[in-house]
Amino acid sequence: MIRLHIALELAYDIGEHGGDFVFNIHAAHTQRQRVVREALSLSQALPSVVQTDPATGNRYLRLQALPGPLTVRYDATIDLDHHVAEPGWIAEVPVARLPLSVLSYIYPSRYCPSDRLHRFAMREFGRLPQGYARVQTIRDWVLSRTTFTSNSSTSDTSAIDTLLGTVGVCRDFAHLMIALCRAINIPARFATGIDYGADPALGPTDFHAYVEVWLGERWYLFDPSGTAIPMGFVRLGTGRDAADVSFATIFGSVTSAAPRIAIEAIADGNGRLVVPHHSAQALSTDG
Amino acid sequence: MIRLHIALELAYDIGEHGGDFVFNIHAAHTQRQRVVREALSLSQALPSVVQTDPATGNRYLRLQALPGPLTVRYDATIDLDHHVAEPGWIAEVPVARLPLSVLSYIYPSRYCPSDRLHRFAMREFGRLPQGYARVQTIRDWVLSRTTFTSNSSTSDTSAIDTLLGTVGVCRDFAHLMIALCRAINIPARFATGIDYGADPALGPTDFHAYVEVWLGERWYLFDPSGTAIPMGFVRLGTGRDAADVSFATIFGSVTSAAPRIAIEAIADGNGRLVVPHHSAQALSTDG
Amino acid sequence: MIRLHIALELAYDIGEHGGDFVFNIHAAHTQRQRVVREALSLSQALPSVVQTDPATGNRYLRLQALPGPLTVRYDATIDLDHHVAEPGWIAEVPVARLPLSVLSYIYPSRYCPSDRLHRFAMREFGRLPQGYARVQTIRDWVLSRTTFTSNSSTSDTSAIDTLLGTVGVCRDFAHLMIALCRAINIPARFATGIDYGADPALGPTDFHAYVEVWLGERWYLFDPSGTAIPMGFVRLGTGRDAADVSFATIFGSVTSAAPRIAIEAIADGNGRLVVPHHSAQALSTDG
Amino acid sequence: MIRLHIALELAYDIGEHGGDFVFNIHAAHTQRQRVVREALSLSQALPSVVQTDPATGNRYLRLQALPGPLTVRYDATIDLDHHVAEPGWIAEVPVARLPLSVLSYIYPSRYCPSDRLHRFAMREFGRLPQGYARVQTIRDWVLSRTTFTSNSSTSDTSAIDTLLGTVGVCRDFAHLMIALCRAINIPARFATGIDYGADPALGPTDFHAYVEVWLGERWYLFDPSGTAIPMGFVRLGTGRDAADVSFATIFGSVTSAAPRIAIEAIADGNGRLVVPHHSAQALSTDG
Known part of the structure; x- marks a missing residue:
């Protein structure tokens, strides 16, 4: 088993009419990919919903952003048991x-x-x-x-x-x-x-x-x-x-910065580290 | 409500290595399209299975045909309550x-x-x-x-x-x-x-x-x-x-004749006919 | 009649194996476009030839450049009698x-x-x-x-x-x-x-x-x-x-800068200026 | 040297507004393909012109046909001296x-x-x-x-x-x-x-x-x-x-039959036959 920690940061600037987003940045739920812990934070106070496609396990974050800057941060600890x-x-x-x-x-x-x-x-x-x-x-x-x-x-x-x-x-x-x-x-x-x-x-x-x-x-x-x-x-x-499959499908007038992404292998609950x-x-x- | 009766006949000639078929000739199951009665007959004695896609209601007939002629007949009575x-x-x-x-x-x-x-x-x-x-x-x-x-x-x-x-x-x-x-x-x-x-x-x-x-x-x-x-x-x-969406997806060396199709409006259980x-x-x- | 003066400067950096060029930067000879005067200068001492396509009047400058920088300057005075x-x-x-x-x-x-x-x-x-x-x-x-x-x-x-x-x-x-x-x-x-x-x-x-x-x-x-x-x-x-029709067709490993182009309307031999x-x-x- | 005899017959049916044709059925004139003899016959009494493209040697027969049937026959004796x-x-x-x-x-x-x-x-x-x-x-x-x-x-x-x-x-x-x-x-x-x-x-x-x-x-x-x-x-x-390069470019409402083509090797003026x-x-x- 491999335990990985990922962290993403996506930054946008949203035009005056707002923007609709469909993100696919959550780790999928599969039989052998388990999300141990995850956290999402948005720089705008927005209602958001995460929906899972039953056929693929893909998870979609959907939100309507207000004009101005938006930062989306997601980080998760994932266990892979291939x-x-x-x-x-x-x-x-x-x-x-x-x-x-x-x-x-x-x-x-x-x-x-x-x-x-x-x-x-x-x-x-x-x-x-x-x-x-x-x-x-x-x-x-x-x-x-x-x-x-x-x-x-x-x-x-x-x-x-x-x-x-x-x-x-x-x-x-x-x-x-x-x-x-x-x-x-x-x-x-x-x-x-x-x-x-x-x-x-x-x-x-x-x-x-x-x-x-x-x-x-x-x-x-x-x-x-x-x-x-x-x-x-x-x-x-x-x-x-x-x-x-796009990590972000965007509707509206939006500019985006390059995503920032980090990943590392970490020790599992038993202190074992597999790289x-x-x-x-x-x-x-x-x- | 409209009651329709459909009848299909598909005829094939299958090569020496046999042929795999995926048919989509069964009327779909939807909330407002109801199959009152249906019958399938095959000219070869074959095991066949009908599978329904949960997302679309499409129904797929799958079979492996033997070399030689194959005729597939399907007829059904369908109620449409638009x-x-x-x-x-x-x-x-x-x-x-x-x-x-x-x-x-x-x-x-x-x-x-x-x-x-x-x-x-x-x-x-x-x-x-x-x-x-x-x-x-x-x-x-x-x-x-x-x-x-x-x-x-x-x-x-x-x-x-x-x-x-x-x-x-x-x-x-x-x-x-x-x-x-x-x-x-x-x-x-x-x-x-x-x-x-x-x-x-x-x-x-x-x-x-x-x-x-x-x-x-x-x-x-x-x-x-x-x-x-x-x-x-x-x-x-x-x-x-x-x-x-093809009515017949065929794998193998197979020749086919033009399909024969009939449809008619018939009276429902109460004797009412809507055309x-x-x-x-x-x-x-x-x- | 309109008299125009044009000046072009093209700059290249040619890789170690040299480069072949076909330029189409000379003003075409047509019945109503007359080249009054023209001058070509190359920063490398190269043999060059200008060929005219009889069907179109297009004129092609062909040369084989040596490794290193190459500047091509062309200027011409053209009379247009539409x-x-x-x-x-x-x-x-x-x-x-x-x-x-x-x-x-x-x-x-x-x-x-x-x-x-x-x-x-x-x-x-x-x-x-x-x-x-x-x-x-x-x-x-x-x-x-x-x-x-x-x-x-x-x-x-x-x-x-x-x-x-x-x-x-x-x-x-x-x-x-x-x-x-x-x-x-x-x-x-x-x-x-x-x-x-x-x-x-x-x-x-x-x-x-x-x-x-x-x-x-x-x-x-x-x-x-x-x-x-x-x-x-x-x-x-x-x-x-x-x-x-490309102003420069290049064969070989060559980098190029943006062309520099100037054009102005000038007085003809009788001192008349038509813009x-x-x-x-x-x-x-x-x- | 090879001497060949070719014969073509093209048949059309031309609609009520007539039809314009550009044929390229004449043997090209090249330095090593010489037309010894050729004959053209048209079933309609039409003016026609054969033009030669100086760049390629292609020869084009151009005509405007009247409504009704048109047959074009061309035959030629050609010497090839490859x-x-x-x-x-x-x-x-x-x-x-x-x-x-x-x-x-x-x-x-x-x-x-x-x-x-x-x-x-x-x-x-x-x-x-x-x-x-x-x-x-x-x-x-x-x-x-x-x-x-x-x-x-x-x-x-x-x-x-x-x-x-x-x-x-x-x-x-x-x-x-x-x-x-x-x-x-x-x-x-x-x-x-x-x-x-x-x-x-x-x-x-x-x-x-x-x-x-x-x-x-x-x-x-x-x-x-x-x-x-x-x-x-x-x-x-x-x-x-x-x-x-089409043997016939047709403008107008025209139907055509398959061309009929014959070719044979024949003896040259000295009685020599090369196949x-x-x-x-x-x-x-x-x-």
């Missing part, structure tokens, strides 16, 4: 046996037009032996053909743009891997979180986007951007793609 | 007050890239008075600028293609209307069904696609293609767009 | 009577996919009376629906993106107007130049892009961006769209 | 030394958006040794990854669609090869012609599209579709892509 499995034992699931709740993750979405990539993906990956290793091959393929480049994409950039452009940020790596998986009928979804990075002294400078793929009987974690440590992901939200590290095993925080 | 409202009294819902379950229907999807249409739609519809009438204006705009043309679109055709190309089939009209609604933050979703058409002697020759828009506190029916009578829609499925007709009132089969 | 005509007398030309050299300007190009806009444009402009006024209507339509916004487009932005996005810079306004003209079979081409602006005290800060449309028997000037004075355009190049001004008459610098 | 070269000796040309008339063929066009493929192509082909062999590798890559499939593309299909969709007809193979060449700064253009096929008993059933690439100091022939024999191409037209055959040597009909 499901850990041997990759060689994890099989793909035939479409006929996919749970209904998983089925929609093989369909194309705004940023992952997997239908247009079907033949391309079949040619590249269609004849590989099925299983976790095939998905790992897709992840490695995306990583090896894409160069992480800040500001190289926009809110319009799709998996096809990334395939052709060969550059992107974590969100783009995730979209491309998801589209390729779906193109060969493997369910894949987009996840956002806070990542415990390679250099904890620096800490994350932004939210992270990664991929969950349905294999065996659960969603396994993959990081196609190669920049993070999957064992150290605190999951905030999952969805079809980035259209569904996230790269692992060859398959990990899931789900079921 | 929620009927005066359009002038129906308001749009500010984003801040949208239910969580509705929120995802303002996000872009595969065939409805509403983000790309935001400014275009704001220019056309942004200053109109809000409410049911604005949505009706969008529906009329789509209908007046698009010409129904068989075989004018493919599985790749998006709302933008339809906007520029000005031709389409019912699915394309629906995608364009949905994209324009979402572009100005009005939740809209794609629905498929059997429609009781203008000339019941002919009957429908295909499944119909239409639109549901969240206004007031429910999903109201719109038919941007102008070819059908909303009061006579038997809802099969709803979703983000056509990527989510669907065009109405100036707002209709919902939901909640 | 063909001036009354808009009401200028007709569109039936396709059958278009000169062969003009025909390719009704075909789609990289940034002006007019084929995709055919039906949209027919609906908007197809029934208007033909002639200069129809083209002016298209120009006004583009201007009224598009907002000039710096940095709102990229090298990937097409006329369709601009139509939907409703923002752009001069290049985008030009692409959209061109695409709409071609969509209804009116030949239109992309032009770049230096514009004598509304406030000559400020001077241009960048190259300008505008449109030439074939009407009657020549190419007439249009400025869909509404930011400049057509009478004050010094033409550098024309082509299908921006893919063909460019907005005019309701149709203007051409061609034939 | 420039033949050893592939190993043919070099790519640095951008700095490309002739001005060739330069535009490295820019993106409607169906060959090479700018979007730059990084993809650099990754696949950027490090290969330069020369004819690299272009041959691109040609083989396109052929091996694309499956010839009738009716698999539309007039909207671009090189990117073909890359992802992995299917196409000869036009699509050509667009993809052209886009990949331009993406790494190798000039490439689209060519149409009549091909002396593998089975001359059957004859061609349609016009053929292929590719010319500028290497050394001329345009060399490539057939990425793998369906034809380059030595047996009679060139009709060349251009940026299919937007520029086109596959060759490992590089061929050009230009300069």
Whole structure:
């Protein structure tokens, strides 16, 4: 078990007509990600509500802010008790046996037009032996053909743009891997979180986007951007793609500052400290 | 109340490796669409399961077919007890007050890239008075600028293609209307069904696609293609767009014949017969 | 007749392997744009050649630069003796009577996919009376629906993106107007130049892009961006769209500074000074 | 030298307002493709004019047809005296030394958006040794990854669609090869012609599209579709892509039948018969 402490601070300046916010900054409730303690503070005295989507466990903070500055602080202590499995034992699931709740993750979405990539993906990956290793091959393929480049994409950039452009940020790596998986009928979804990075002294400078793929009987974690440590992901939200999962959806005239984010591994109740590290095993925080 | 009887027959020829099917041909269970009686018959002796999506009420028939011919017959008697409202009294819902379950229907999807249409739609519809009438204006705009043309679109055709190309089939009209609604933050979703058409002697020759828009506190029916009578829609499925809702999703080497579909209005238990007709009132089969 | 003096300064830093340049910064030679005097100076001692495209009159400076800084200065005195005509007398030309050299300007190009806009444009402009006024209507339509916004487009932005996005810079306004003209079979081409602006005290800060449309028997000037004075355009190049006409096409690892550009109206040999001004008459610098 | 005889018959039915045609069915005049004899016949008594584009040698037949049926017959005897070269000796040309008339063929066009493929192509082909062999590798890559499939593309299909969709007809193979060449700064253009096929008993059933690439100091022939024999191409037209080169561009309400095309190798004036055959040597009909 890993215990992590995260802290976020988001700062906005809201225009004269106020602004509506839907935040997805609360740690998700999953079977293997437990929120031990959490606190939210707002610089404006506002009613707010946190709603949980029963299908995904995503938690949404909704509020209507007044004109002027708004600061949102959230911090939480999270226990991760990963499901850990041997990759060689994890099989793909035939479409006929996919749970209904998983089925929609093989369909194309705004940023992952997997239908247009079907033949391309079949040619590249269609004849590989099925299983976790095939998905790992897709992840490695995306990583090896894409160069992480800040500001190289926009809110319009799709998996096809990334395939052709060969550059992107974590969100783009995730979209491309998801589209390729779906193109060969493997369910894949987009996840956002806070990542415990390679250099904890620096800490994350932004939210992270990664991929969950349905294999065996659960969603396994993959990081196609190669920049993070999957064992150290605190999951905030999952969805079809980035259209569904934004840490802040804002309606109104609002300017924002860069988020401030901190994460650290801390000792659990028994005084044990486990630091996230790269692992060859398959990990899931789900079921 | 309207009582309708529908009958479907789907015929396939399945290749040597068999085929997996996910059908969405059962009438949805909604608060105001009640299945009085239904029967399914398969020409192959197969185990099959019908699963219901709790979020939408969509019902999915799943089966694994053997090589050779397969015929699927479904017939059902459905009672529609529409929620009927005066359009002038129906308001749009500010984003801040949208239910969580509705929120995802303002996000872009595969065939409805509403983000790309935001400014275009704001220019056309942004200053109109809000409410049911604005949505009706969008529906009329789509209908007046698009010409129904068989075989004018493919599985790749998006709302933008339809906007520029000005031709389409019912699915394309629906995608364009949905994209324009979402572009100005009005939740809209794609629905498929059997429609009781203008000339019941002919009957429908295909499944119909239409639109549901969240206004007031429910999903109201719109038919941007102008070819059908909303009061006579038997809802099969709803979703983000056509990527989510197909009457048959097929995996494997399968050839199919055109579906055969019949619908008729019949007398209810009290011997009363109500025939669907065009109405100036707002209709919902939901909640 | 108008006499203008232009001066350009372009500054580059060239990487260790050198860089190849194709400049299109020399004033074009046309029947009604005469270069009275011009001078080119390079900060590196390089052989350079200026080639003229016989079809367009575009003049290309080609050189291979050495590693290190490179400054290119060009200044010229240009006499413009516009063909001036009354808009009401200028007709569109039936396709059958278009000169062969003009025909390719009704075909789609990289940034002006007019084929995709055919039906949209027919609906908007197809029934208007033909002639200069129809083209002016298209120009006004583009201007009224598009907002000039710096940095709102990229090298990937097409006329369709601009139509939907409703923002752009001069290049985008030009692409959209061109695409709409071609969509209804009116030949239109992309032009770049230096514009004598509304406030000559400020001077241009960048190259300008505008449109030439074939009407009657020549190419007439249009400025869909509404930011400049057509009478004050010094033409550098024309082509299908921006893919063909760049003031500098660079091969190699090169960084560049913003161009420095100056333009002023000066007295001609007879001491007469004519300052460019907005005019309701149709203007051409061609034939 | 090869002597070929071609015969075309095109049949149309023209609507009540007549129709304007631009045909490109005359064999091009090039330095190494000589028209020995040709004849044109029209079923309507019409004035017609044949114009030659000085830049490409394309010849355009223009006419205005009357309502009713129109048949156009063209037949010609053509001598091909190919420039033949050893592939190993043919070099790519640095951008700095490309002739001005060739330069535009490295820019993106409607169906060959090479700018979007730059990084993809650099990754696949950027490090290969330069020369004819690299272009041959691109040609083989396109052929091996694309499956010839009738009716698999539309007039909207671009090189990117073909890359992802992995299917196409000869036009699509050509667009993809052209886009990949331009993406790494190798000039490439689209060519149409009549091909002396593998089975001359059957004859061609349609016009053929292929590719010319500028290497050394001329345009060399490539057939990425793998369906034809380059030595047996009679060139009709060349251009940026299919937007520029259509055997018939039609304005008006016109219906058309499938073209009828025949080609045969015949003996030259000295009684020698050379039959086109596959060759490992590089061929050009230009300069």
